[in-house]
Amino acid sequence: MGEDIDAYLAGHAAKTMLRFITCGSVDDGKSTLIGRLLYDSKTIFEDQLAALEADSARMGTQGANIDFALLVDGLAAEREQGITIDVAYRFFATEKRKFIVADTPGHEQYTRNMVTGASTADCAVILIDARKGVLTQTRRHSWLAHLVGIREIVLAVNKMDLIGHDRARFEAIVADYAEFAKGIEIERFAAIPLSGLTGENVATPSPAMDWYEGPTLLAHLEAIPVDTDRAAARPFRLPVQWVNRPDLDFRGFSGMIASGGVAVGDRVRVVPSGRNTSVARVLTADGERGHATAGESVTLVLADEVDCSRGDVIAAAEGPPQVADQMLATIVWMADQPLVPGRGYWLKLGTQMVNATVQPPRHTVDVNTQAEVAATTLALNDIGVAEVYTDRPIVFEPYEEGADLGGFILIDRASNATVAAGMVQHALARATDVHWQSVDVTREAHAQQKGQSPRVLWFTGLSGSGKSTIANLVEKKLHALGKHSFLLDGDNIRHGLNRDLDFSDAGRIENIRRIGEVARLMADAGLIVLTAFISPFRAERAMVRSRLPEGEFVEIFVDTPLATAEERDPKGLYAKARAGEIRDFTGISSPYEAPERPEIKIDTTRETPEAAAERIVEYVVGVWSHEL
CATH class of the missing domain: 3.40.50.300 (P-loop containing nucleotide triphosphate hydrolases)
Incomplete structure (x- = not known):
């Protein structure tokens, strides 16, 4: 029996x-x-x-x-x-x-x-x-x-x-x-x-x-034939899920083999770093083995001490996967709220999680006629083709070569909801033709030369809240202390760098993206950067924060009630917005998303601009003192 x-x-x-x-x-x-x-x-x-x-x-x-x-x-x-x-x-x-x-x-x-x-x-x-x-x-x-x-x-x-x-x-x-x-x-x-x-x-x-x-x-x-050997026949790929280090004597890299097979002694490459090494041990739940194949969960011990962490891919040294930060993808939009081109979303591909932006679609597809239809966004259930930019290079393969490194999802940063599924077609030519040029004078050297730690002081609030006034006072105080700073003001920037942008949601998002990049470059030069922009959306402020080292982004919420800001109306903008002469005006016809956890909050109904500026400087100087 x-x-x-x-x-x-x-x-x-x-x-x-x-x-x-x-x-x-x-x-x-x-x-x-x-x-x-x-x-x-x-x-x-x-x-x-x-x-x-x-x-x-x-x-x-x-x-x-x-x-x-x-x-x-x-x-x-x-x-x-x-x-x-x-x-x-x-x-x-x-x-x-x-x-x-x-x-x-x-x-x-x-x-x-x-x-x-x-x-x-x-x-x-x-x-x-x-x-x-x-x-x-x-x-x-x-x-x-x-x-x-x-x-x-x-x-x-x-x-x-x-x-x-x-x-x-x-x-x-x-x-x-x-x-x-x-x-x-x-x-x-x-x-x-x-x-x-x-x-x-x-x-x-x-x-x-x-x-x-x-x-x-x-x-x-x-x-129906089940092609169980297809994944095994492709080159070896192991997306690293976890660095297994129970003690100082053991360091392994754990994950499920996406394709191919691996054996002790095989030459492998850690991507995206490109460091080559070999496999010293192959460990499975059933014990140590000489080899493993696609679909098996393993821990690999490498012959050399290499920099490898979650999100990296251990691959066959010959024919590794591609690396790029700009790619063309087919996207299926699955959220009730449409795509906002230029907005920052989390992109999850394999074990990698990066910040990504989607450009206006090249086209959507009519499922009845297969015709390519011009589009500026993607709505619920739309299928479109668009360029996707990530904030750092990611490891991928075209979807037709494998879903494990070719398929991704987009996640809304605020709600944490999955909003889209994507299939990578290929890297954009400019992503592979343009390379970072290494330089000898680092951002640390620039900061040391100036005797200060770089910061981005990001002032946000409604129009008329007093952002520019307070930011100007802060810079004057920093200058008096001998600090090297620069103030980027929203109105001034729109006269030059961003004069081509409108005040739609997409225009505001691109406005902040550009300012964020400029602020980051100035911080790389060792400066204390002050930015005074409405910057109404949390997602874009979070995107700028994510582009800077931990602690360098200081969000300063200049909290002024709408009624107070409208009463001040120093530029007459609220009156025009109420009269319908200005479209997409924050607080009237366009939303403002207040910071949830700013480093500094200024209540302008209780605190004078001078007192607020003094408190901000004390905060920054206090942080420097702590770092020193």
């Missing part, structure tokens, strides 16, 4: 695994089809079946049919609405293969969830309601599945029982889809007429569709 169980478990473990998704438009029958697959593969326990029959009766299923969708639509909200919202994963197995299926949402509002399910799938089953034919969401999901690298496509024309198993209708739908598929370079797909509700051509052939001579859906899924 024990031997029989062991033999069964060994045979089960040896089965190949196919991950696939079901997708398509709302009410095409995705959940019902998955429920039928679970039922026909005998994956449902008796108590589950009894509960399913009871639920089906309570939900009002017609006739003696079981509502198989209830097996998958687990959320109460889904059952109430009759749609799938979340991605539901289910496991089942047959005699030949194991499966993990993801039931992805059909509603356009939840396209982001579909992308999540597709990102790990080997095959996509695109469902079409035989009564409705090819719809916009059918095209969108097909495009997205192809975009994330799925090459095995099954066109499941469902609900054939509701059209009398009409062969002509089936063939017309297949011809329509084939024309679309050719336009997005889907090279092949298998078309199967079926009914998820009755089970026809799902696991058993349908006598009513004897004109169809192909396999059932389950038989086709069992026969």
